[in-house]
Structures are given as C-alpha cells and as structure tokens.
Amino acid sequence: MYRLPLSTALISLALAQFAGCATQPAVHQASEPTYTGPRITLHAAPGNAALAGLASKDETSAIAYLNARRAELGLGALASDPLVAKAAAAHASYLQTNRATGHEESAGLPGFSAADVTARVRLHTQTAGASEVFAVYGGQRAPQRPIAEIFDSPYHRGAMLYDWARAGEAVASGNSEIIVVDFADPQPAIGATELVAYPYDGQKDAPLAWQDIEQPDPMGPDTRYRGAVLGYPITLSGGTNAHIELATFELRDGHGKKVRCQIAPLSAADAGRNTAVCTPFSPLRPQTTYTVHATGRLTQQYGVANAPFDLQWSFTTSDPHERAWLEQPHA
Numbered sequence: 001m002y003r004l005p006l007s008t009a010l011i012s013l014a015l016a017q018f019a020g021c022a023t024q025p026a027v028h029q030a031s032e033p034t035y036t037g038p039r040i041t042l043h044a045a046p047g048n049a050a051l052a053g054l055a056s057k058d059e060t061s062a063i064a065y066l067n068a069r070r071a072e073l074g075l076g077a078l079a080s081d082p083l084v085a086k087a088a089a090a091h092a093s094y095l096q097t098n099r100a101t102g103h104e105e106s107a108g109l110p111g112f113s114a115a116d117v118t119a120r121v122r123l124h125t126q127t128a129g130a131s132e133v134f135a136v137y138g139g140q141r142a143p144q145r146p147i148a149e150i151f152d153s154p155y156h157r158g159a160m161l162y163d164w165a166r167a168g169e170a171v172a173s174g175n176s177e178i179i180v181v182d183f184a185d186p187q188p189a190i191g192a193t194e195l196v197a198y199p200y201d202g203q204k205d206a207p208l209a210w211q212d213i214e215q216p217d218p219m220g221p222d223t224r225y226r227g228a229v230l231g232y233p234i235t236l237s238g239g240t241n242a243h244i245e246l247a248t249f250e251l252r253d254g255h256g257k258k259v260r261c262q263i264a265p266l267s268a269a270d271a272g273r274n275t276a277v278c279t280p281f282s283p284l285r286p287q288t289t290y291t292v293h294a295t296g297r298l299t300q301q302y303g304v305a306n307a308p309f310d311l312q313w314s315f316t317t318s319d320p321h322e323r324a325w326l327e328q329p330h331a
Helices: 047-053 062-072 082-098 117-122 146-152 154-160
Strands: 130-137 164-173 177-186 194-198 209-211 229-231 234-237 242-252 261-263 275-280 289-300 305-316
Touching: 047 062, 062 146, 062 164, 062 177, 082 117, 082 130, 082 164, 082 177, 117 130, 117 177, 130 146, 130 154, 146 154, 146 177, 154 177, 154 234, 154 275, 194 305, 229 275, 234 242, 242 261, 242 275
Parallel strands: none
Antiparallel strands: 130 177, 164 177, 194 234, 209 229, 234 275, 242 289, 261 275, 289 305
16 A cells, blocks of 8 residues: 555555434534635646657656656656665565565565665665555566556556656566566655546546456455456545545546446545545446546645545547457466
C-alpha cells in the first residue's frame, strides 16, 4: 500500500479492503455549512501532445515509460539518478538472493543493505524521503513491459504519479525476474485543490482491462476477484499530503448505460493514501467513450484544504489490436 513519502511504500505484486424523551423539544441536526472555499478541479492533462517535447521518446526503461505517462498528465519528469539506482539494485539483489517479496530487508540475510527504502537510498545520497515499487515475475508470467503492468495496478500508479524529483531503477534476473524502481525527494507540484485522473480527461487510448494481482486488493479483502481479469482501474490521485475519499462514482458507456464499478474500501490504515480507486467489474469495451462523475472529499493534511469535490471527465478506450492485453497468457 502506498503511504506518505517518509514511509516505505508497502506495495508489491505477487508471483505469477435514542430515542429522545417525548417531553423534550425536537432537536434538529445542523446541516453541514456550505463550502465556500476554492473549488477542487482536475489537474490539466495535455495528453499525447506533450510526448513530442520529451528529450527521449524511448520507453524501454522504466523511468522513460513513467516520464511519458507523467508528461501526458502534465506532471514533471523524474530525473534518472544513478545513486538512487544503486539502492534499487541492492534491493533487487536481496529479493533475488532470498526469494523474498517485501520492501523491508532483514539484517543477517544475504545481501542485506538496510531495513527500508529510505535507509537504503540514504546509503548513497541524501533525501528528504523515499518510496519504492517493484514486481517479481516467474514462470509463464513475464510481461513484455513489466513497468506498464505495474502502472496499471492502481496503488502502484498512485506512487508513480506522486510528486517525486528523482528515481532509479534496477532489474535482477535468475530464478525469477525482478524490477525495482526507487523514488527520492518529495517535490510538491500538484496543487492543494487539484486531483489527477487516470485515464485522464480526453484520453484516446485508455486500456481495457487489468488482472487483479495487487496487495492491498482494491476490490476489498478476501474477495473472489483476486486474480480475475477486470475493467481498467480508474484513479484520482493527489499531491504530497492529499487524502481522497470517494462518496459516489458513476461510470457510463457511450450509450449512457451505467457500468458497475467497485470503489476501493478504506480502512484505518489508509489515512495516508493519496489515491482513490474505482475498478469496473468487467473489461471495458474497445473504442468506446466513457464518462465519469465522481464526488467525495479531498483532505490535505496540516489543514491546507478540506473540501468536497464534484468532478466529471471522459476518456476513450483503445483499439484492442493496439493493446492485445486480453490475449496474453496470464497465470
């Protein structure tokens, strides 16, 4: 699960959420005061036009792929830092050597460098905070572009769209394939009254589906959807101190028909989460325009903002021949 920057990102992908006295006068509940502060809006997403301005259009590296997605959303690029990459490489090696799957390391085990991601990064460079995403693949389950599948997982996506300044990546191969991406230095850029939607408003190539292999499970704990192919998760992400609670989430297809969508349940442990999720129960239809109407509340820690939001946007799904995800073998 993704938390605020000073905590390790605890996310990983698995192999393969009176009756009153009658004599007293009636007491009327005071309604919530009308909010008169700044309106919560969507962060402007320039879309594919922003890709033309990238220094490199090569998306073969994880950071290049993430920077392309961030550019589409109007977010700043991650600087590729070899010192942060050293921390990622150390953890990738630890995971490979010990066949481990966590973000923490245990002293005494082979390859131990430091207990958590912030400590590992600080072995190589000073940072105000750090976070991490990784995936472990084995057997038949080895996607051609692992970073794209990690990005599809909604809580991983929230971490990768966070206000980070630097990143480093590493890959370890052996009994399994492991990719680790570490992030360093929170650099607030998303406004206190802004939310980032993905798929974004006006997107023309939104993915159709996703396999539910994430922990925590955005469909909720102990559901029958673990491992199932579902519709592509739709996310709203905030900045450095944001916490988002969805009240309603209405998804409609091109004919105006409602599409069933599961809002990710929140628990007491989710107070630091900067991403809200709604996952359709079934894959989306290709080349179809969907509209979203989401309401809820955005709370910025430290009292920066505490406001309701009412947002609407639309996106269009991709041609299935351009992204043959559903036809790929999955464990």
